[in-house]
Amino acid sequence: QSVLTQPPSVSAAPGQKVTISCSGSSSNIGNNYVSWYQHLPGTAPRLLIYENNKRPSGIPDRFSGTKSGTSASLGITGLQTGDEADYYCGTWDSSLGAGVFGGGTKLTVL
Amino acid sequence: EVQLLESGGGLVQPGGSLRLSCAASGFTFRQSAMTWVRQAPGKGLEWVSAIINTGGSTYYADSVKGRFTISRDNSKNTLYLQMNSLRAEDTAVFYCAKGVRGLLYAFDIWGQGTMVTVSS
Numbered sequence: 604q605s606v607l608t609q610p611p612s613v614s615a616a617p618g619q620k621v622t623i624s625c626s627g628s629s630s631n632i633g634n635n636y637v638s639w640y641q642h643l644p645g646t647a648p649r650l651l652i653y654e655n656n657k658r659p660s661g662i663p664d665r666f667s668g669t670k671s672g673t674s675a676s677l678g679i680t681g682l683q684t685g686d687e688a689d690y691y692c693g694t695w696d697s698s699l700g701a702g703v704f705g706g707g708t709k710l711t712v713l
Numbered sequence: 714e715v716q717l718l719e720s721g722g723g724l725v726q727p728g729g730s731l732r733l734s735c736a737a738s739g740f741t742f743r744q745s746a747m748t749w750v751r752q753a754p755g756k757g758l759e760w761v762s763a764i765i766n767t768g769g770s771t772y773y774a775d776s777v778k779g780r781f782t783i784s785r786d787n788s789k790n791t792l793y794l795q796m797n798s799l800r801a802e803d804t805a806v807f808y809c810a811k812g813v814r815g816l817l818y819a820f821d822i823w824g825q826g827t828m829v830t831v832s833s
Contacts, residue, residue: 648758649823695818701775702763702774703818707757
């Protein structure tokens with residue numbers, strides 16, 4: 604059971620928008636930055652968002668992050684078939700004194 | 714080229730030990746916090762351990778505390794993970810990753826991973 608809760612799967616049509624949620628508590632999301640990753644099987648995870656809403660260079664603005672209280676969300680607009688992947692949120696848990704990830708969300712672009 | 718290259722994975726019996734290495738290049742390793750993340754077969758990402766840039770502070774997931782030790786050699790640009798008392802549930806692909814802006818829980822550079830299989 605992950606400390607951060609994500610929906611197991613989401614789906615949408617090409618060109619549409621999807622939002623992936625990540626729910627935590629005051630000991631993690633509520634008081635620490637959230638990051639988001641895209642992971643394709645057999646490859647290294649790719650950082651999409653850090654410090655809640657910042658994009659590393661090279662990440663298109665189709666990807667966006669928000670945080671409110673103890674929850675965070677990743678938004679992806681203009682969906683492409685190449686966006687099909689597993690998406691993970693991550694942060695620090697101050698009570699555990701350790702990093703934590705969500706369970707991951709599988710995105711299907713129909 | 715910015716790169717992390719893990720090595721040291723393999724097949725080990727339950728109760729055995731293994732040491733993973735992660736060679737860094739293309740960035741200032743001594744200024745970077747570093748982390749190990751793993752993914753068991755069919756499972757999600759799991760944060761394992763982290764170390765600040767000087768090596769002066771280390772952090773562990775409860776699942777590995779007391780069995781794994783993270784360390785680094787800044788003169789060799791290399792990160793290590795010593796894994797003892799290995800269990801079947803430690804079977805996973807292990808990734809090393811570089812922290813963003815010194816963070817221990819946001820990672821902008823990842824290695825390709827090294828597979829660790831714990832089985833008799």
